[in-house]
Amino acid sequence: MDLLMSANIAQSVPQFHMVPNAPEPVATFSHAVEAGNFIHVTGQMPTYPGEPERPIPSGIEAQTHRVMANLQVVLAGLGLDWSNVVRAGAYLTDFEEDYARFNQIYSSYFPADRLPARTCIGVTALARGARVEVDLVAFRRLPR
Incomplete structure (x- = not known):
């Protein structure tokens, strides 16, 4: 089997990632699953890495920044x-x-000309009483 074929086979097997220093999961999941060029990052809560019992911050501003910081750790x-x-x-x-203020904070993490596709949904409840959760799909260019 040549090297290219071996690399293609390896890319087709999902990799399940738990990232050191990322927040402890609030349920049973991996921080991310990598399948080929795509990485599906589990929704992050406004919890504190290494301090799972610490109360989450109050308010949409603080919670959104905490969620984005947690996503940045996973990425x-x-x-x-x-x-x-x-x-x-x-x-x-x-x-x-919360929608308008969330959008202002969320968009500050991306260049204006590189906003990812997004869906924003109103839900009845989130784990730990959070007001916001965000999940991601990322793309990794694989070596040729």
Whole structure:
């Protein structure tokens, strides 16, 4: 089997990642799953890495920044950054009240000409009483 074929086979097997220094999961999941060129990052909560019992911050501003910081830890742990993100899913428990402020904070993490595709959904509840959760899909260019 040649090297290229071996690399293609390796890319077709999903890799399940737990990232050191990322927040402890609030349920049973991996921080990310890599399948080929795509990395699906589990939704992050506004929890503190290494302090799972610490109360989450109050308010949509503090929670959004905490969620984005947690996503950045996961991305960095996989050798990625915001420029690799191609899609995001956002979940807000108080959609009408929080949507505009969430958008301002969220968009500040991306260059204006490189905003990922996104869906933002109002939900009835999130784990730990959070007001916001965000998940991502990132793209990694594989070596040729």
